[in-house]
Amino acid sequence: MNPINFIVALSAILFAIGVLGVLTRRNAILIFMSVELMLNAANLAFVAFARKWGELDGQMFVFFVMTVAAAEVAVGLALIVTIFRTRRSTDVDDLSQLKG
Amino acid sequence: MTMDLQIILPVLFPLVGVLVNSFFGRRLGERGSGVFASLMVALSFGASVLLLRQLSAQPHTEGAHGLASQLFPWIQVGTLSVPFGFQVDQLSILLMLIITGVGLLIHIYATGYMHNDERFPRFFVFLNLFISSMLVLVMGDSFLMMFVGWELVGLCSYLLIGFWFSEIKNSEAGRKAFVVNRIGDVAFVLGILLIFTTFGSLSYTEVFKAVEERGAEVAAAVGTITLLLFIGATGKSAQLPLMVWLPDAMAGPTPVSALIHAATMVTAGIYMMARSHVMFELAPTTQTVVGVVGGLTALVAGVIALTQWDIKKVLAYSTVSQLGFMVAACGVGAYTAAVFHLLTHAFFKALLFLGSGSVIHGIEHNPKTATHATGGHGGGHHQGIDPQDMRNMGGLKSRMKITFITYLIGGLALAGVPPLAGFWSKDEILVSASQSNSLVFWLLAVTAVLTAFYTMRQIRLVFFGEPRSREAWHTIESGPQMTIPLVILAVFSVVGGVVINWPFEAILPAHALSHWLEPVLGKLEVAHFDFGMAGIFSLLAIVAMAAAYFMYKRSYNETVKQEPLEKLGPLYALSSNKFYLDDIYRVLVVIPFHGFATVFAQVIDKNGIDAVVNGIGGAVRNASLVLREIQTGFVRSYGLVMLLGVAVLVAWFVFTR
Numbered sequence: 001m002n003p004i005n006f007i008v009a010l011s012a013i014l015f016a017i018g019v020l021g022v023l024t025r026r027n028a029i030l031i032f033m034s035v036e037l038m039l040n041a042a043n044l045a046f047v048a049f050a051r052k053w054g055e056l057d058g059q060m061f062v063f064f065v066m067t068v069a070a071a072e073v074a075v076g077l078a079l080i081v082t083i084f085r086t087r088r089s090t091d092v093d094d095l096s097q098l099k100g
Numbered sequence: 101m102t103m104d105l106q107i108i109l110p111v112l113f114p115l116v117g118v119l120v121n122s123f124f125g126r127r128l129g130e131r132g133s134g135v136f137a138s139l140m141v142a143l144s145f146g147a148s149v150l151l152l153r154q155l156s157a158q159p160h161t162e163g164a165h166g167l168a169s170q171l172f173p174w175i176q177v178g179t180l181s182v183p184f185g186f187q188v189d190q191l192s193i194l195l196m197l198i199i200t201g202v203g204l205l206i207h208i209y210a211t212g213y214m215h216n217d218e219r220f221p222r223f224f225v226f227l228n229l230f231i232s233s234m235l236v237l238v239m240g241d242s243f244l245m246m247f248v249g250w251e252l253v254g255l256c257s258y259l260l261i262g263f264w265f266s267e268i269k270n271s272e273a274g275r276k277a278f279v280v281n282r283i284g285d286v287a288f289v290l291g292i293l294l295i296f297t298t299f300g301s302l303s304y305t306e307v308f309k310a311v312e313e314r315g316a317e318v319a320a321a322v323g324t325i326t327l328l329l330f331i332g333a334t335g336k337s338a339q340l341p342l343m344v345w346l347p348d349a350m351a352g353p354t355p356v357s358a359l360i361h362a363a364t365m366v367t368a369g370i371y372m373m374a375r376s377h378v379m380f381e382l383a384p385t386t387q388t389v390v391g392v393v394g395g396l397t398a399l400v401a402g403v404i405a406l407t408q409w410d411i412k413k414v415l416a417y418s419t420v421s422q423l424g425f426m427v428a429a430c431g432v433g434a435y436t437a438a439v440f441h442l443l444t445h446a447f448f449k450a451l452l453f454l455g456s457g458s459v460i461h462g463i464e465h466n467p468k469t470a471t472h473a474t475g476g477h478g479g480g481h482h483q484g485i486d487p488q489d490m491r492n493m494g495g496l497k498s499r500m501k502i503t504f505i506t507y508l509i510g511g512l513a514l515a516g517v518p519p520l521a522g523f524w525s526k527d528e529i530l531v532s533a534s535q536s537n538s539l540v541f542w543l544l545a546v547t548a549v550l551t552a553f554y555t556m557r558q559i560r561l562v563f564f565g566e567p568r569s570r571e572a573w574h575t576i577e578s579g580p581q582m583t584i585p586l587v588i589l590a591v592f593s594v595v596g597g598v599v600i601n602w603p604f605e606a607i608l609p610a611h612a613l614s615h616w617l618e619p620v621l622g623k624l625e626v627a628h629f630d631f632g633m634a635g636i637f638s639l640l641a642i643v644a645m646a647a648a649y650f651m652y653k654r655s656y657n658e659t660v661k662q663e664p665l666e667k668l669g670p671l672y673a674l675s676s677n678k679f680y681l682d683d684i685y686r687v688l689v690v691i692p693f694h695g696f697a698t699v700f701a702q703v704i705d706k707n708g709i710d711a712v713v714n715g716i717g718g719a720v721r722n723a724s725l726v727l728r729e730i731q732t733g734f735v736r737s738y739g740l741v742m743l744l745g746v747a748v749l750v751a752w753f754v755f756t757r
Contacts, residue, residue, distance in 0.1 A: 022739050031735075096733025 007048040014041035028080050028090040032073075039069050106154075107169040107186045109147040110196060111235045113140045117228035125221025134211035137224035141207050141231055145200035151188050152197065160619060165189060165305055168241055175244070182302055187241035191620040194439065195238040195364075195371055198446045202363045203231050205585035209454050210355040212581030213461055223263060223353070230256035234364050238371060242302040243292045246372065250288065250336065253365045254281045260360060261352040273351035280345040284335015291328030294321065308378040315382070322379050326386040329376065330393075333369030337423045340397045344681050346420055350412040354457030357412060362419045362453050363446040370423070370438050373430040377621055381433065388537070391431025395533075395543030398424025400679055402550040406557070407665055407676040410488045411456045414558050418514065419449055421547055425529055428540050434532030435621045436614045440601050441525035443613075447596045448513035448522055451589035455507035458582050459562060462500055462575040463487040485569050490561040492572060494658070497563040499575045502583045504563050506590040511559050513593040515552035515641045518634070524597030527634050534633065545637075552641035556648035564649075566658040603629035 014037055021034025043062045050058025084090050117140035125133045155166055166189030174184040188196070207227060214223050233256055237249025262274030296302055298321045299310045311322060333339065338346035349361045360366070373380055373390070380387055398421045405417035422445050429438035464487040485492045497504040513520035516527070526548060533541040567573040577583065601613040609615075655664045666672050677683070732738075 019743060023736055023743070026736070092735040095735065099731060099733030 004048055004052050008045055011041045011045040011048065014038075014044065026091050026093050028083070028092050031092065032076055032080065036069065036073070039065055103167065104169045104171055106147070106151065107167060107188060107239070108171065110144040110151070110200060111186075111232050111239065113144040113147065114228040114232040114235075116140055118225050118232065121221045121225045121228065125225065128221065130215070130220045131211075133221040133224055134207075134214075137228050138204065138207040138211065140228060141200055141204045144231060144235070145197070145204050148193065148196040148200050152193050155188060155190065155193055166192075166619070170241070179300060180296060180302075182242055182244045185241040185245065185303070186239045187304070188239060189620050190617050191371070191374060191439065192238045194443065194616075195367075196235060198443060199231060199234045199238070199364050202446055202450050202589070203227075203234075203359055205588055206355045206359045206363075206450065206454065209358075209457070209582050209585040210353070212579050213355055213457055214353065219263070223260075226256055226259050226263070227355070227359070230260070230360060230365070234368075237368055241304060243295055243304070243307070244302050246375075247288065247292060250332075250368060250372075251285065253360070253368065254278065254285070254336070257281075257349070257360050257365055260356040261349045263352055263356065267351075270351040273345075273348040277345040277349050280342050281335045284332045284342055287328045288332025288335075291325050291332060294325045294328065298322075298325065304375065308376070311378050311382060319382055323383040323385055326376070326380050326383040327389065329372060329379075330386060330390055333372055333427070334393065335369075336372075337366050337369030337427060338397075338420050339369070339393055339424065339427055340400060341681075343397060343401065343420050344685060347413055347416040347678070350410070350416045354412065354453060354460060357416070358450045358453030358457065361416070362449040366419065366423055367426065367442045367446070370426045370430060370442050373427070374435045374439055374621065377430075377433075377435050380430065387431050387433065389431070391428050391533075391537050391540040392543075394424045394426070394428030394431050395540040395547075396424070397421070398428060398547040399543045399550075402547040402554070403671075403675045404678050405554045406550060407663070407672060409490050410486075411459060411490050411493070411558065411562060412453070412488055414490075414554060415449070415452050415456060418452075418551065418554065421551065422449065422514075424547070425526065425544060428544055429529040429532060432533045432536040432540055434529060436601075436617055437525065437528040437532050439617060439621075440597075440613050441522075441529055443600060444513070444521035444525040444593070444596050447589055448510045448520075448593040451506060451510035451586060451593050452514065454582070454586055454589065455503050455510060458500065458503040458578045458586065459493065459496060459507075459575075460487045461578055461582070462496070462503070463493070463569075463571045466571065466574045466576055485571055487571070490558065491661070492569040493562045493567070494565045494572055495563070495567040496572060496575055499567075499572075500563075500577045502577060502586060506583075506586040507563065508559060509590045509593050511555040513597075515555045515645055516548060516637060517552075517641055517645075518638050519594075519598060521593050521595070521597035521600075523634075523638065524601060524603070527629070527637065528601070528603075530637065531628070531630050531633060548637055549640050549644050552644035553648045556645035557652055560649050560652040561656065565653070565656075568658055568661075 018034045018036075018038030018041060021037065022031050025031050025034060043065055046058040046062050046065070050056065080090055083095070087094065117137045121128070121133050121137055128136060151167065158166065166187060168185065168187040170183035170185035172184050173181065175182040207224070210223065210227065214220055217223065230253060233249050233252030235249070237246055237253060240246045240249055258274045258278040261277050262271040265271040265274070292302065295307060298318055299307045301307055301310070311318065335342045346361060346366065350357055352361070380390070401417045401420035401424060405414050405421060408414045408417060422441070426438045426441050426445070429435070429441060463485075509520065513522040516523045518524075530541065530544055530548065533544055567575075598608065599612075602608040602610055604610055651664045654660075655662045663672075665675070668675075674680070
């Protein structure tokens, strides 16, 4: 079996774990971490396919994703910190003011 | 360029007054704004006199167009081209002099009459605007320019009738005047449109030239045009069946009644017919209609005037009646006589109105009985008697000497007693009517006698006998701002007729007015002075006046209060109820209109239009009530939905390949 398959399978598992984390966790920081996990699963898939096709595009995309993720972390953490300061909690289920 | 400026100067001066008094009226104060407004009209009068001098220097031939100036192209659409042009010829200059001259006197009078009114500057804004608009009406060089002025004076009339709008009856009178006038105006506009489609132009010169050249070929169209124009005139000049607004218009301040509703605006219809006489002469049917309507209006209004108790209502109906005389004169082709009567009527009716204003002012504002020291007129806050009801007057002759003498002069002029102004012009109309249409002649003849009767009835009730109320007892003469214009107008009412159109070839130039107007009205048959007829009518007038004097002396004084005309029974009821005209309109127009309006408002609007609008709103609201449930506020459920969405999309791409 082609080792690529294992890598993609690992990527899929990581992604699934991330999704489950986002859907089941209530702590904003953990949700955030799960999102990071999903991003890295995607990075892994990119790298695997780049190696498979012998092209650099996928690896280049990974750098982009990492940059965006870094920016996202900065903004996201800042938001979470602010929310915690005002509400003394990071539970996302408490944040339902915009309920219809 | 200088000509352009010079021609519009009379229009511009009052406009400056409008602007200055609109923006700085309060700051100028009562004296300042009144004086400024009067000064602007005086300058306008001066500019008109200068134009008169220039016009006299021009060759005096038929078909000359006087002074003209087209300032700029105004409307250019397709083949329609209307310049913003003014023209001053022998006819318009006369009206300009009346408008600015009588207007000036009335401005001066109003500074006294409106003293202490809370909206003093605004009154003069409107009055100045009126002068300007009226000048546009008579100076315009096309039917459209005339229409602009025509509508503007209608607006001013509306604003000034409802000037004391805090009382509902005044604002309703203004509205009535506005609405009734619009009915006539619709016909007027249609007439103008028809002129354009028939002749391809609206300028007087071109249209009248085309009428003369094409003659019989356009006779049918001209018949319709003149009829439509005449309906316009029945609105503005208060002829049957649209005369109902003018008596109500007396709700306005008395200077307004004198200026707009007696001397100038209401004669716009006569000006218009004289101006377009070329067309009216080509339409014999219209001429007959005009003559008969004029005659009937004169008679009906004259009969109504017999039994009115309100001092201004008598004059209002008298004005309608005299306008009927002028319209009838146009109908029998005596345009010079119509213009002549227009001029003399402007003098003596303005005089009578200002005199009645002086009486009302005296009764309302005398120091002994005034219930309010500073308030204006309007009567709303005035306790006590109705200051316009002649039943409360009497005996004012010794208390208001100047007003009495001038009023008597105005009354005699109106009644047609020689040699006052009204005698000459009325005689000219009667002679012309007798030569062309006997029905019109008899209508006017009866009216002439009635005129003398109701005039004397009024003078007797107001000035003679003993006062019939405390207010009348304490009345004193008005101030010089009010009496001086009275005296000046009285002088004109005495000599006006003789000077303007002296019918003999001796002492004064004969038929001065007829000759002066020849370039505009053409060489008309000069009505010869008929000694027999003049004698008969003078005698009848004097007899009628004497009868009125003695009838009311005997039956209406401080002890007996009996209207002698009540013995006439149904005729009296007809007259005092104003021929039931207002009631007829109420039944035929107002009540059905209200019915329609109620149906539309309560049924169609409520159940039709409102239902649709409310239905749409309700549907959106209900839909959102359902849809709001989706928005739970839980981030994780949004995430789940997103995931499902992505899954569906992926499945879509995978399985549809």
